[in-house]
Amino acid sequence: MAAAPSTPLLKDELDIVIPTIRNLDFLEMWRPFFQPYHLIIVQDGDPTKVIKVPEGFDYELYNRNDVNRILGPKASCISFKDSACRCFGYMVSKKKYIYTIDDDCFVAKDPSGKDINALEQHIKNLLSPSTPFFFNTLYDPYREGADFVRGYPFSLREGAPTAVSHGLWLNIPDYDAPTQLVKPLERNNRYVDAVLTIPKGTLFPMCGMNLAFDRELIGPAMYFGLMGDGQPIGRYDDMWAGWCTKVITDHLSLGIKTGLPYIWHSKASNPFVNLKKEYNGIFWQEELIPFFQSVTLSKEATTVQKCYLELAKQVKAKLGKVDGYFNKLADAMVTWIEAWDELNPPKGAITTTNSPAVKSK
């Protein structure tokens, strides 16, 4: 197993957020890379169940009772029985950066057979600029051995701050239920050695399995919506967050990168169960994409919060007629921002402590 870097990057500035319903044995494999960091575990489902975390990790764990206690009536914006609950972890973090990973994701190997330190690559992605305004054909120009190619305007070579780093998956690809059903045996074996910026004006399907972002730049847009228990839809939590985030990063001239790092995605979820969760989304996304492609934010929307509230308003106005669910979602978006601002007051204001039920050390 590869050794972690001697001084882990951003050790005190990054939280790892993990939504789970089971013991976190998967962390054993990540120990060399994750142990220096603080974990925020969001326990989904039955709060009386005890989740075991391997020895030696520094963590805090929140279950549904904690969510309800900390947010009060605003807890309604946090999904239950769906990994969308992870966004609660983004909200209670006090760090600048978040990395979130699913508990069925393991350490992948690069083509030379070396273990991939996914977190280190995400941090590199976040700490170097993005290039959303013009495409560079040699991909990330800030990477060693690469640069901007001929014809790339010099005025654009400083790039834009990177808000999001979207990592990929070897083995089980992130397919929807119909594709899973049609191609049950398809595996992703292709290691594409590239990081690239999703251009401005282009939407993409953001997967929450292996994702890092800058909380200060974009945190309040990373709301994973209303999914799971009591909702007519599942498995669109990260998609929703991705579309909202992309519209807002475009508006604020921030960048989103995709590509490296890979993790090893071990288990395909059940396609029949997934179809039940997804079928409304499969219809609705045909209306959602044109909506997000054409939505515009005003000049007054100068913060992520302001952008997000404008977006919520337009969701209600334009998507409410697609299904009543979107009225509820638009309200939850507003609640989310209220809760975010309550837990993350402007610097200098008095801060409350959100003590979790379980804490290591």
Place this chain on the structure above:
Amino acid sequence: MAAAPSTPLLKDELDIVIPTIRNLDFLEMWRPFFQPYHLIIVQDGDPTKVIKVPEGFDYELYNRNDVNRILGPKASCISFKDSACRCFGYMVSKKKYIYTIDDDCFVAKDPSGKDINALEQHIKNLLSPSTPFFFNTLYDPYREGADFVRGYPFSLREGAPTAVSHGLWLNIPDYDAPTQLVKPLERNNRYVDAVLTIPKGTLFPMCGMNLAFDRELIGPAMYFGLMGDGQPIGRYDDMWAGWCTKVITDHLSLGIKTGLPYIWHSKASNPFVNLKKEYNGIFWQEELIPFFQSVTLSKEATTVQKCYLELAKQVKAKLGKVDGYFNKLADAMVTWIEAWDELNPPKGAITTTNSPAVKSK
């Protein structure tokens, strides 16, 4: 050396266009892949010089005297002493597809050590659809072992016809003179195993070194401009063609792919000479990019020719004030379309033959 496929793809539907000033010894290395195809060689510079083509290739060769004879006064739109002259070859071709390659480009090897059949990969790129309307995080969804990921709207999965396949370069990267000067030793050793679509609304720097396109879909936009002898600019021929082409493919809902295949680019051109050719372009591109980013074509522009003539008009109106050169270029764009239509009359019309000076067989 790898064997060529037993039945070469599109054998009678594709011409290989090569601009050159020297003997074409580089074709020896390409023999297994190129020999089944017809070559159009555009000889630049002194027309009395004899260019040697290795035995066994099927080719026609045009020198400046041929260009002048065939186009008459319209020959003014074809550059001299610049590889931009290659676009004459696109015009005289009668085939549906074009592949163009520089004579300092050799066969590259993939990571397994196998020779890359660049032409075969370009053809695969051109014969499968593009995805300009939404980004797929696993890159080309039509490639074996890949598909559209979760959250990709089903209505967009048919994609768009592919007009252009832009291939890349191992060894010497395609850098501008300032970058060449700063990083004289940088080599591109990274083999990125991906093909992707440049999203709609995003411009990119199109390099003419290793490029394929569908003449019927986009040919008349592939004008490489006025460069070289008597012009205040060089090395922007392919960039100009790329920006015009991208705007027009976006308008016509066609796709452009970039990525595989790689060729081995052997020689870095002289950065001092390049700087002299490029310096006006380096200034001007700062105005050109915003122009191309904001240009719109009318609903009446339903063919590539109509789009291109509208673009020429706007070049004159908006870029003429940047430099008088753009007035000349706008006129040349119109001349180019007139010459294209003369040599490529609508199907059913009487066709003239453009006999080259030199022809094999």
